[in-house]
């Protein structure tokens with residue numbers, strides 16, 4: 001057993017208090033062994049003047065879309081996907097997806113994110129990148145059936161289940177999976193009826209985009225005379241361990257459905273603002289007992305993968321939506337991005353405590369914009385930026401030390417991404 005000691009700093013505890021403490025992690029099991037006065041470790045990470053926090057969990061993204069950052073902006077969801085994003089995704093090759101994923105993973109490591117949930121295609125290339133980068137992930141293939149004949153539609157869902165079964169437990173157990181029908185309007189309800197029982201039999205959770213825009217809610221209400229989340233339940237979705245992305249437009253009854261059934265929601269405030277989708281009723285969800293996490297969505301609708309930006313956005317827009325400055329306060333926001341997102345993702349992370357995964361980040365505090373230290377949880381939500389992250393650790397392994405990413409070659413990753421992004425645009429537009 002080799003151990004890692006994280007010494008000299010302050011630690012954010014699960015109750016959101018900060019104390020002077022060291023942390024000892026078991027690098028074999030990847031778990032936290034002790035917090036407080038800990039015995040010496042085999043290797044050491046110096047965190048003097050730093051704050052040790054649980055690694056952030058980005059509970060909904062499309063990491064490989066880092067390759068499409070800035071490719072198409074300033075459009076609403078439907079037009080953005082159909083006019084720009086889907087046509088270029090059509091020409092992406094597995095090596096492009098790998099390059100985009102590596103770019104996104106470097107950005108995540110540099111901004112203190114240690115785990116994420118991802119929906120995309122060429123999932124094998126993403127899993128490979130995650131394996132090498134050292135993060136934790138729940139991944140899946142986004143199945144779309146709209147516009148496809150019955151055979152092709154069935155194959156999309158088969159691919160979703162096949163991918164979920166193939167990669168579960170990959171990367172030494174750091175990769176888990178879900179079945180990921182793309183959304184309630186891009187996957188046919190009858191196809192879900194036929195297929196979801198097989199997913200349940202296999203014990204695989206389900207992740208889907210839902211209630212993101214009014215343009216998605218309306219056709220379901222018009223056609224089926226019920227709200228989308230009631231429709232989702234009828235088609236076998238929203239069991240415990242399932243989680244939806246967005247939930248921007250949920251009425252009170254739908255919030256109750258989520259709470260009663262124990263299904264999670266991933267709030268993606270930046271994407272919802274950028275695509276002008278709306279503002280999710282996050283405080284109402286939290287009050288109703290819904291498990292809420294936070295995600296960035298893809299970098300093409302954000303346009304970065306920093307969870308620190310997302311935290312700030314979640315708190316700010318949560319207040320605006322509720323018309324109440326006390327809504328989505330700092331501890332609530334930070335809890336959502338760590339323990340909340342981890343619960344949604346099914347990771348045993350998100351808290352610095354004995355027995356939890358040793359997934360953590362260290363933030364430098366001795367900097368002007370984080371002075372004075374009245375309230376460090378406030379700083380984490382309102383003032384810390386990605387550049388303040390000094391070290392990142394996942395599963396007891398140091399992924400970034402003193403701002404140097406150790407698991408991937410950040411310069412090479414950037415060069416490859418730039419080259420592949422240009423070539424993909426040329427293919428898409430020729």
Ligand SMILES: N[C@@H](CCSC[C@H]1O[C@@H](n2cnc3c(=O)[nH]cnc32)[C@H](O)[C@@H]1O)C(=O)O
Pocket residue numbers: 062077081085086089119120121141142143144156182183209212271297298301
């Ligand atoms: N089977 C599909 C893959 C779907 S992956 C998931 C999809 O979600 C898309 N996506 C990204 N952001 C959003 C969003 O906010 N809402 C809905 N879809 C999104 C993303 O571009 C990607 O096409 C295929 O082979 O094309």
Ligand SMILES: [Zn+2]
Pocket residue numbers: 060061062209245297298
């Ligand atoms: Zn998405």
